[in-house]
Every structure is written in structure tokens, then in C-alpha cells.
């Protein structure tokens with residue numbers, strides 16, 4: 001079959017499976033709301049968990065203060081060539097100090113971090129053990145790495161221990177990789193259990209805090225801070241593109257691991273560095289979020305109330321964070337529910353396989369500290385139909 005015929009056929013198949021994707025027509029972001037196809041809806045699909053992306057005063061102040069030199073918008077090169085900038089040092093020093101770890105490293109995105117770290121650290125002599133529900137970027141990182149990998153059942157640490165025990169002594173190094181707050185289920189990894197397993201089996205633990213940063217921990221450092229596990233986790237990653245309302249990602253680690261990654265991590269070495277205007281903004285939002293104590297508390301209270309209302313009506317609402325999924329099972333049901341919510345003025349995206357497991361289609365309600373209960377009070381009733 002000709003190439004173009006084959007890919008057209010595959011696209012038709014995606015349509016028939018309700019898995020066909022199109023870019024939404026976003027015409028404006030208006031604070032809590034968003035305009036999609038000319039329609040104003042309450043945005044319940046944003047990762048701007050603390051509302052920092054909507055803080056126009058903060059942004060205007062930043063643009064006034066930040067002396068926009070002619071090179072602010074581009075670094076024009078990789079960090080190892082001429083793209084490095086003093087703001088990188090400031091940002092990495094601020095991260096290392098906040099986490100009280102030896103060093104930090106800034107990456108172009110969480111995707112870059114996850115597709116680069118594992119391939120840099122392991123090869124065919126090592127084993128990677130990954131939570132079954134880890135994000136696609138972690139899975140891609142495992143595929144790029146030459147190391148064999150196994151996926152343990154989601155948050156099933158007895159299963160993880162079985163795998164660790166079975167593999168002990170057969171590999172140069174075992175790696176455990178997990179998200180802290182699972183992006184599609186909104187549930188939490190048991191970091192103290194993971195640290196205990198890592199110590200028992202001499203494994204290297206990597207925790208992705210993409211959805212934990214800004215939301216968990218007194219200073220917003222993530223679930224690792226909330227569970228007191230920051231010093232024990234070998235690498236903690238986080239993104240700037242979610243609660244920190246910027247672009248890029250970071251990881252904290254020992255100085256030795258940083259030195260090694262700097263020399264071996266291809267998605268760090270072979271890409272143009274972030275522009276200074278973004279680095280300065282990331283530094284500002286990182287520092288700003290540290291003291292957003294009441295926002296974090298309000299966000300988690302709002303989520304708990306929504307979960308309580310939905311489970312009270314008999315819905316399957318897993319998790320315990322600001323990400324509130326309502327599992328529908330069928331793809332068509334998730335799409336229909338998202339449409340019903342849209343008709344009522346709410347934007348909640350349906351999430352379907354392969355982003356979630358087969359028969360695990362859902363709508364994912366992503367809350368923000370800037371929302372009040374009144375903004376979302378109608379949702380349980382609408383979902384109840």
C-alpha cells in the first residue's frame with residue numbers, strides 16, 4: 001500500500017475509535033475563563049494551578065524591571081556553546097538552595113528532562129522499574145535508554161518489591177522512576193515507601209514532580225517536601241510550565257550526578273538553551289510561589305470538596321489532589337460528558353487511550369487556586385445528568 005494511502009487509512013481508524021485529535025481553536029485566555037471557538041468557558045483544563053499565569057500585574061512588573069537586552073528573546077546556541085547565561089546560574093542556585101540539595105539543572109522542558117535523564121544514566125547492564133501510569137515522556141525516556149525496563153502495577157509497591165527482589169544482583173544498577181502526583185489520576189505516590197525500597201535494594205530513585213510543584217509542601221516544592229523525602233530522592237524533577245507559569249523544567253540532585261548529566265545527556269547538550277527572558281520569569285515565579293501558602297491550602301480544599309460531592313453521587317473519582325478525574329470508561333461517554341459540560345460553560349477535556357489505559361477514558365478536571373466553590377458548584381449536578 002502506498003505511504004499516503006496507509007496513513008490516511010490509519011487516521012480513519014483513529015476516527016472510528018474516537019481517538020482522533022484536533023487542535024482546539026483557542027482565541028483568548030481571559031483569567032479564569034478561556035475562549036474556544038469564540039465561546040467563553042470556565043477553564044478547567046489548565047495546569048496554571050496557582051493562577052500565576054493570570055497575574056498580569058506580576059508580568060507587567062517583570063517586563064518593566066527585566067532589562068530586555070537585544071538578546072533577551074533567544075540564547076542562539078546550546079548551553080555548552082554560547083547559550084549559557086548568568087540567569088541560568090541564578091535559577092539553578094535558587095533551586096538548589098530551596099531544595100537544600102547540592103545542585104540543580106535547568107532543562108528546556110519536562111519532556112526534554114524525561115527523555116534525557118534515563119538514557120544518560122543507564123545502559124543495557126541496568127534495569128529500570130517504572131510505575132505503569134507514568135507519563136509518556138518517562139516511557140519515551142525508557143525506550144530511548146538502552147536499558148531493559150519493567151512496569152510495576154500502578155502504585156503497587158508490593159509488586160515493585162517483587163521485581164526488585166527478583167532482579168537483585170543481576171544488574172549493574174536498578175532505577176525506580178515515578179511521578180509524585182499522577183497527571184491523569186490525580187493520586188499520589190507513596191514516597192516514603194519508595195525511599196524505603198530504594199534503600200533496601202540499593203536502587204536509584206527518580207521522582208517527577210511536574211504536578212506536585214507549587215501545590216504540595218509548605219514551600220511548594222512538591223510531594224517530596226510534604227512527605228519529608230527531599231534528601232533521600234536521587235533526582236527530583238519539576239516543570240516550569242505548570243504551576244510556575246513559565247517554560248522549561250528543572251531537576252535537583254548531587255553535584256556528581258549534575259556533572260555526569262552535563263557531559264552525557266543528549267537532550268541537554270544538543271538543543272538551543274532557553275532565552276533569558278524565560279529564565280528571569282521562571283526565577284520570579286519560583287520565588288513568588290514559595291510563600292503562596294493560603295493559595296495551596298485553598299486549592300486542596302476546593303479539590304477535596306469537589307471529590308466529596310462527586311463520590312457522594314456515586315462517581316468513580318480517584319486521587320487526592322487538585323487533579324480530579326471522573327472515569328467514564330468508554331471513549332464516547334467521556335466525549336459526551338465533556339460536551340455536556342461545555343454546553344453548561346465549562347471546559348474539561350476528555351482524556352482517552354492511549355493517554356490513559358484502555359477503558360479508562362475520563363474527563364479530567366484540573367483546578368486552580370483562583371477558583372471559588374461557586375465557580376464549580378454546578379459541576380456535580382451536570383455530571384450526574
Ligand SMILES: Cc1ncc(COP(=O)(O)O)c(C=O)c1O
Nearest residue numbers: 109110111135137183210239241
Ligand atoms: C508527569 C509529567 N512529566 C513531564 C511532563 C512534560 O513537561 P513539559 O510540559 O514541561 O514538557 C508532563 C506534562 O506535560 C507531565 O505531566
